[in-house]
Amino acid sequence: LKAGIINVTGYAGVELARLLHGHPEAELTCVTGRSGAGQRLAEVFPHLAPCDLPIEPELSPVDFAFSALPHASSAEAIIPVLDTGAKVVDMSADFRLKDAASYEQWYGVTHPAPHLLAEAVYGLPELAREAIRGARLIANPGCYSTATILALAPAVKEGVIQPRVVADAKSGVSGAGRTLALTSHYSEVNENFSAYGLDGHRHLPEMQQELVALNPAMGLQLTFVPHLAPMTRGILCSCYGAIADGRIGTGAQGQKTLLDLYRSFYAGEPFVRVVDRPPHTKHTWGNNVCLVYPTADWRTGTLIVISCLDNLVKGAAGQAIQNMNIMCGFPETMGLDALAVYP
Amino acid sequence: LKAGIINVTGYAGVELARLLHGHPEAELTCVTGRSGAGQRLAEVFPHLAPCDLPIEPELSPVDFAFSALPHASSAEAIIPVLDTGAKVVDMSADFRLKDAASYEQWYGVTHPAPHLLAEAVYGLPELAREAIRGARLIANPGCYSTATILALAPAVKEGVIQPRVVADAKSGVSGAGRTLALTSHYSEVNENFSAYGLDGHRHLPEMQQELVALNPAMGLQLTFVPHLAPMTRGILCSCYGAIADGRIGTGAQGQKTLLDLYRSFYAGEPFVRVVDRPPHTKHTWGNNVCLVYPTADWRTGTLIVISCLDNLVKGAAGQAIQNMNIMCGFPETMGLDALAVYP
């Protein structure tokens, strides 16, 4: 399988290159870059020396393309690639929202390819594996969205919590990308912790869309607050919601019921591991696993679910390859079986 | 004023020594240590070279003592000091809970000095300044408690939120102290983020006690979840609660009402600053300020309050000196006016 990366020069793009280099069936044959065109990949990213390729201005024909462009420019770049017959995973937000009006409201631009929205599949394999299998265009979920949806999906689907839910997420700085900004400047971020996006983060509507679809009757009201943590990789999301009356029980029995509910929901999933102790982002560093820990504050009847993952892998490039594997009929874990690098 | 520190060798103790060294009225005349007795302060802590003192096994007579011992041993050590006529700020949890039974339940030991509980004052100056002024024994609040109570006090006092409240707190590693533990081991904590204490953190009952006292009728049900962030100093606490019907308004008007409510509550406070943008822990690094940012998710009607402080200063040693200043009739900001060290 000839694979290409559109805009390899951001962190999601470069992580795709790393993972594809180790994939037994895909061969990375072309990379493009908004910056860096004309240089070789290994000049800009010395760790990629063994998969050195020239950074091209335009994508050559490939069987499968990943776009790591920002929103709007991504959709524009994808249209001609689809026309060549290639399958595409789009890592931008362009095809995540089903509704072009909502896209325009949150992203401030008119959607460049609204005719593709109907066929694009929101590529969270744990919720949409069959649709992904038949798709030619995947909207790869955002990193925050993956952590939040995987944390809440079982509880929402089963309706065991009341509508009002808070997701308090903490992300490493690589989630903000490789573009220079004061908020990613080392001396500003190191030894610092802050909240941001309090007037509405762009990942919120896709979380709502996907969670509401699991249980429209529940009337989910999701509050999402992202925070910036002084580390490079990792997202940990802590979700809170009042337990619906009588649905879980309390204490040790309630804990068992919760774990059973979550384990049953994720039975057989290769990349979601329901754990029985608070997980650490470090246990997912560099690999495609999402750890989910459901518990509760039994005193107040509050469900607490902690999820964590590597924002550049299960939150971006790893999930993109997982989608490629499903779309191409490869084993779903192919090229994604490396353990986390610890410590 | 002759001041002494019981158990100087932890991070709260050593921070007290740093701050007392710069205090115009207090003179640090004696320090004791569980470890390190027989050594000089500057041998163990080279940054304290200019206030070098021998680390003694027992406290010499002083006018004012700070105890930085762990709970239980702190109360025991304080009894004879009070008998000498000295005033005392206890930085342990021993005198924070009014109820000896609750203490025993959360700390697992019988209270060593229940006869002192009635007179001890929970030393959060913003809520109890007058009581502190007349006290001879202060229970210095915990770091998480200070951040959480200051974030929620105005909203609870005014009853603008519904009873179910979540406090999601993120702390730097120094909060876990200088005692060796795998959870403070560099390679385990660096590039890592995790939740802990999910079955009940010991700071929870003091938060509840103090907040409930502000508005007993509200029926507060507080869920508190602490997290460990890869940084040395700083706590950021994100609090969430459903806005009670019609109490705040929405949008820009609601935001103004909220800010006014908080600014009015903290009017004149030297160490609480109500800000109109999300605060950063780094803006409090090394000083005694607590920043509080009240806002809301207006879509869902959820109050969000972000507070942050330096866990070793406003969360421990700085607040202890603020209490000393009040108890001794010094200006409340004396020795505490240093700006945060940034970046």
Place this chain on the structure above:
Amino acid sequence: LKAGIINVTGYAGVELARLLHGHPEAELTCVTGRSGAGQRLAEVFPHLAPCDLPIEPELSPVDFAFSALPHASSAEAIIPVLDTGAKVVDMSADFRLKDAASYEQWYGVTHPAPHLLAEAVYGLPELAREAIRGARLIANPGCYSTATILALAPAVKEGVIQPRVVADAKSGVSGAGRTLALTSHYSEVNENFSAYGLDGHRHLPEMQQELVALNPAMGLQLTFVPHLAPMTRGILCSCYGAIADGRIGTGAQGQKTLLDLYRSFYAGEPFVRVVDRPPHTKHTWGNNVCLVYPTADWRTGTLIVISCLDNLVKGAAGQAIQNMNIMCGFPETMGLDALAVYP
């Protein structure tokens, strides 16, 4: 004393503002900024809330000015300020090199004010206190230079080492300033260590100039290699040179001779502390102290001197205020007596 800061919006400028805020004799009355003009200081730097001032486009008349502009523009800005009769500390490199040709060679621009070079004093108080006292224009030393010169000065002055000397320096990222760059981008710098400037760092000629002046006959040949460490503040410099025959002795006796030589050289210095164990940058975090540890590899007869300091304090803003104190007849330690913030 009315003091002003030209270009307050970099890390050296903002650190000056912090330190001046706590200075008993100087009052910060005006700050200018290349960026940020028109905003208030506290908007851009929330930790400076208590010393809020508007960021002006031009300096108002002051008694004493600090320039934190980059080289070339700094000299240009200083000329009219000197003409008002104000004294000036220039934190740029513009007046550090005595020789305009050398300046042009290393900085690639013609010197904007060569007529001021003769009167400008290289402001390392430990080596030039008397000249500083009478000066109206001080060239504040670079951060690497301060660490390296203070480490080597006693050994060079006394001629106890052979000419070939290596200074291997490690700096925190704040030394690279607040200007955005990929080399200061969090995800690039965190968990990373690298050398740079291997074809000649601009601090080298001022180190050589000052060290050679201490002992021209020695024929010093200095190799200087800076490294970037994943931390915000701090420089540690490790210096190596072959011990000249018979000058120090060996083993415990040699160690004592070395310590005596260094302690004698720095006797009475308020901000240089000769220590007898390897120092940590953390022991200088936020204060104006330089720690110096002289020792040797006695097997090979190699002198090793380790020095460390806070690059923004003794390496920049603190030293600038130390120079101001000397120039204005204030006690040299005024406003600079805060202990390091630890941990």
Place this chain on the structure above:
Amino acid sequence: LKAGIINVTGYAGVELARLLHGHPEAELTCVTGRSGAGQRLAEVFPHLAPCDLPIEPELSPVDFAFSALPHASSAEAIIPVLDTGAKVVDMSADFRLKDAASYEQWYGVTHPAPHLLAEAVYGLPELAREAIRGARLIANPGCYSTATILALAPAVKEGVIQPRVVADAKSGVSGAGRTLALTSHYSEVNENFSAYGLDGHRHLPEMQQELVALNPAMGLQLTFVPHLAPMTRGILCSCYGAIADGRIGTGAQGQKTLLDLYRSFYAGEPFVRVVDRPPHTKHTWGNNVCLVYPTADWRTGTLIVISCLDNLVKGAAGQAIQNMNIMCGFPETMGLDALAVYP
């Protein structure tokens, strides 16, 4: 191939488990632990969930064993394993020094198995590949030693530098292991930089032994100074030596001669990459590559070589597997071809 790890519970051991899990020919069948015996691997190290094994008190029969025990206890544990016919890579220092007296001097204990010293091979494949191929017992080099020897070997072998050489090394904290110590306590190490081991680090004699063997006539006098950097993984070593007269040339021509000399020395090596820009430890994070950058301070005629690697991979577990591959006739890069994880 059945492989076992003696004392899996330190960082080198757990990294071996991670890498062996991905090795196509070796199967990890048994792990032992000084601590943790009786628990399962995944309980102690959640990232190893997919290669879960019980932690045994004693090693079962295997074809190949790795010992990650500390020195002295390692040699003792290895004797019976060799007797079963298994091949062994010892990651401790026990078989690195050829001379039992030197071992006793540096490690303070009598060598537990001096009869094995003659046959043990110092397992640096780039210098001893053929001897490794035929060995049954490998002394796996120390992390500092690997970085220093690989940096200096070409220059020493070719005799292009004078005898007096300084190696200034900077290591991440994981090199100090998983055993609790104040020097690995997060709050002490974070935002800190320090030198240590100034009276002689235990890796020095093995560096000298191996480098002297390359060119006994040169009379190498090596000074080695390790430093602790605030990061988890990575070693960067900066080496300095005066260029022998006329051996390299100067300027651009000298640079080319140097690069050619180094590239020729390491031609065909799969895990040493001679680069033409200063390397970053981050470019080796998690993989088995050592980057080497030779250059010079042409003004003073000083050779500078910068090398870097991941202390737990090429500096420990990865090199151990590289040795296993050679000893067992597998392709040398088998299981070691993952790219570095960046950023």
